[in-house]
Amino acid sequence: AQSVTQLGSHVSVSEGALVLLRCNYSSSVPPYLFWYVQYPNQGLQLLLKYTSAATLVKGINGFEAEFKKSETSFHLTKPSAHMSDAAEYFCAVRNQAGTALIFGKGTTLSVSS
């Protein structure tokens, strides 16, 4: 069965520090993986996606993620955090039937000055 685990419900970093948000997945079919961001009182916006092409995926706002099959991971990183990155981040994997996405519980990123 497909599942997503986001390690750490809350991550705090200083402005300018590295951002690392962890996502591990379980999938019985070749995975399609996504990271979404949600700013307060808004819907979800796609940051980036992995669809079996390059294992290092670059997204919007300077974020990137690396697909590691051996570790079943798809961690999200950004070299230097900005205050505007404070938001909730969701990792998702397509379900086995390919009809929907399965989301992790989310990680709230706080950025302090």
Place this chain on the structure above:
Amino acid sequence: DVKVTQSSRYLVKRTGEKVFLECVQDMDHENMFWYRQDPGLGLRLIYFSYDVKMKEKGDIPEGYSVSREKKERFSLILESASTNQTSMYLCASRTGTRNYEQYFGPGTRLTVT
């Protein structure tokens, strides 16, 4: 740009009322979805639709029904609202291809008193 709109940003209803949440997308997408989002639980799929008049139950369909009479519109219905249905409701849509990427509306925060 894909646009997914939801009829209300905030809604307050009384226990026992029938509640309609409307979602409209303007990109001719085949698939549409309703999720609810609760703190610490992430997004959970209520129902999805892959075509007009077609629907499939998601992970938590109890207490909800849906209607899709036109391709661009997907409605979520709470037949008799209860306080445990107080939540953020998110609508999403995507094409019927193997893209799997979903586009989200801004959400409706429903409070049932």
